[in-house]
């Protein structure tokens with residue numbers, strides 16, 4: 382495991398260029414012992430959670446994920462160690478006050494059944510003494526953020542909502558007072574796989590906009606690598622097995638425990654992390670439907686291409702005939718062909734590969750806004766992009782994470798970077 386601190390987590394391209402509204406969190410040598418005889422549920426954990434990043438806690442049942450998370454908002458009090466939020470030790474601060482500064486989302490939203498959606502969302506702002514008008518407009522703003530029509534949903538009760546809608550309201554409620562930190566415990570655990578996927582996508586786009594510091598507990602490694610800037614894989618006692626980027630967790634597991642936890646198909650999961658816009662695009666031989674097949678053939682031969690791309694006036698692909706097809710054709714197609722191997726720039730490489738494998742050309746046409754053609758990607762360029770990502774040379778260093786008792790942390794006054802100093806002295 383890398384032992385040095387990094388700046389903000391910026392994996393997954395999440396929120397590049399957005400202002401970070403989250404704050405850094407540091408668990409400094411934190412232990413939780415439930416009974417005097419039992420082994421600690423969390424054993425001397427030191428963990429840096431960079432501002433504005435999404436950090437995923439994964440690990441087997443009972444390894445201490447929830448205990449660790451609940452110590453951050455002090456729903457559970459640590460037996461030892463301290464919790465530092467935005468440079469302030471909150472270990473002895475009033476717990477209720479602390480929790481008002483943090484959003485907290487649990488499975489199925491954890492909504493109060495006897496309160497309307499608006500009352501649920503407005504609860505913390507009301508406690509903070511906001512006036513009615515301000516609360517009402519905040520409720521509507523948040524319902525829109527989580528894709529629920531305020532007019533339709535604000536006066537409903539939780540039982541009048543689907544599981545996914547309840548979950549959305551839970552997220553809206555957690556964000557109500559605009560806290561810099563959001564803690565989520567298995568937030569998408571109680572919904573069907575399709576709703577789960579939709580909520581995950583929504584969470585990614587909300588985070589792109591807000592750049593909070595988010596900690597999510599999950600059982601699901603796929604969810605962890607999809608949503609996380611950083612992933613902590615815990616074993617019993619909240620012992621960190623690896624704290625790293627999703628790419629490195631998948632492509633370079635620190636040990637057999639992590640490799641087993643990631644399971645088979647790690648390479649395929651990496652495909653789901655990268656997006657088509659990251660892959661360099663190649664040009665195509667472009668023709669219009671008004672040209673003759675002979676002209677198109679000549680253009681293809683001159684540039685040594687095996688296919689030509691017929692585009693309409695809006696630059697949208699109509700057809701992608703091969704040279705052999707052109708030789709037999711009497712004229713070029715005017716009607717948009719169905720089943721063209723087209724992918725959007727935001728599609729994952731998994732989708733792109735899927736498209737390419739069924740395409741006659743062994744490549745895919747990339748389209749941007751309004752279906753405009755932007756270039757061609759093929760297997761070689763996709764593989765190259767994957768190799769670059771796996772090499773990970775341009776990726777930031779992982780944040781600090783250790784269960785080693787014999788360390789102290791030093792924060793650089795200039796950069797805020799945290800460095801581990803072993804008891805022997807000297808940064809490592």
Ligand SMILES: Nc1ncnc2c1ncn2[C@@H]1O[C@H](COP(=O)(O)OP(=O)(O)OP(=O)(O)O)[C@@H](O)[C@H]1O
Pocket residue numbers: 415416422440441442443444445446447448449600
């Ligand atoms: N209130 C409690 N009293 C005693 N032991 C507890 C308590 N809460 C949790 N534990 C124990 O602490 C350990 C860690 O539990 P925790 O709930 O943090 O794990 P987890 O990783 O979140 O598990 P899961 O994925 O099953 O929710 C477990 O062995 C659990 O039995």
